[in-house]
Amino acid sequence: MKDQQFILVDYLVKHFSGTLSQTDIQSLQKIFKDDPSLRDQWEKYTSQGLKSSDAQFWSSLDLDRARTNILNYPTAKPIIQATGNARIRNLKILVGLAASLLVIIGAALFLNTVHRDKQIVADQVYNYKNDVLPGGQKATLTLSNGKTVELSQQQATLNEQHGEQLQISNGQLQYKTNSSQAELANLKNTLTVPAAGFYRMVLPDGTRVWVNSASELSYPLAFGKSIRKVELRGEAYFEVAHEKNRPFIVSTAHGDIKVLGTAFNLRAYSNASSNVTLINGSIQLTNTNKTTKQVIPGQKVEFNGSDMRVSQANVEKEIAWQQGYFYFEHDKIQNIMDQLARWYAIDVIYQGPISKKTFGGSISRDVSLAEALELIKRGAGVEFVIDRKTVTVKNKH
Incomplete structure (x- = not known):
């Protein structure tokens, strides 16, 4: 019989691929009742916010191949601990395998979260590392x-x-x-x-x-x-x-x-x-x-x-935001970047002294981040670096 932690891995993949049935949910509740610590593991992974729209990614995750690879890997063989009890040795292997599969789920969760950020695109015009689409x-x-x-x-x-x-x-x-x-x-x-x-x-x-x-x-x-x-x-x-x-x-x-x-x-x-x-x-x-x-x-x-x-x-x-554009009037760079941070979901870092210059003008909220920054830097006396969703602001001089 599979270790319950091992079974949990299969249910996690079903959850993320949108195929978890009512029967599966009832089985999960029994597992959680027998071992409350597994409920904590379940909530740790399912709280990450992935939805059924990720079904294709999770359906393509080959757990059978992952199991085979882990079982064939030297550190997963029965030399883990010397004992005369083969049943205990096999159980240790199975528990180790289940834990390894949970690591795979965690890594896949992280990688899929990173790669599915459709706001991040290549910059074709302004020579930034990348561009960020508007909200x-x-x-x-x-x-x-x-x-x-x-x-x-x-x-x-x-x-x-x-x-x-x-x-x-x-x-x-x-x-x-x-x-x-x-x-x-x-x-x-x-x-x-x-x-x-x-x-x-x-x-x-x-x-x-x-x-x-x-x-x-x-x-x-x-x-x-x-x-x-x-x-x-x-x-x-x-x-x-x-x-x-x-x-x-x-x-x-x-x-x-x-x-x-x-x-x-x-x-x-x-x-x-x-x-x-x-x-x-x-x-x-x-x-x-x-x-x-x-x-x-x-x-x-x-x-x-x-x-x-x-x-x-x-x-x-x-009320410019409600009409679909940014409106700046003698605004300091921190106030400008606060607005951009909310609209483009970016983090902002200031390198060196913060410019005291102010900026005025209007920018459509439909433009990409790179275009917005290019318009701002012409009048605000700053330079920008975009690295994924982190923008570094530094003085031109």
Whole structure:
């Protein structure tokens, strides 16, 4: 009989190739019950995020050949440990084989993750080591039962609890809820947009939201009778459906935005102060110190837990991302690279003193990273090196 660790390898390949059956799942549960440590191994590998779209890669992984090669390899023969008990010797070989196959799975997992990054392409124009393609429309939706669903531009219908339907059409997520069911107000969904992504959606009340890269929006399946409240980490543009007697509240780490019906852009990444720019209508901002400020159209407010700073906004700049381009105006290189890092999912390294020069201009978010960097370096006094998804920034002189 195979060692259970050995069997686990076969189930891992079935999982990654999308062929794991309900019977297999039941067998796995029995294995985990007999040996809880194997559940930890299972979660270690399956938590890496590979999906059934990798079926071709995993189906082509020849485990039978791998077993043969390992068994024929000198270190796998019975000289591992001298003993008169052949059964123990064979078991040691089998356990070693299973462990070796898990190493193969781990290596394949790593190599496939590296090679399947379709954002990395050859640079045909600017002589960088490689180029990186721009982000696109993608997100992950966490349903009220904890299940996660990958979202794209393809049309689909998802089912929530109580028969609520979530529809994806033209790259936009839309809710069709039965607001008479009060229990829906206690069920939450979370839209998570990764780096190199953005997504559009319509909330249950008809409010339209554009969610930017590296952002997360949480909200109930149906809003309560007195308020409509959502939580944001990151950046989003809101067009709030007007309801006179039911204000709309966006909660962030640095404070809350309260509106009735209006359009505004809110940036609330956790590594910096938040800011909100009002496009039209009116909003009331309350930071975590309970300081309140009324904002009028065209104003921008930077805020954190203890302070609020009001200024006249360049509205075009603040909502440029939602319109499909970057807009820079006397921006330092760190601020520019922060935006690029989120959109192209890159890491940024600064070599030597950081340039104090500023840059102004606009760049389409549809261009590749190499083209964006070439446009920036002409005016910002810096040079760039792209090495896979790491960009090094250094002064020209």
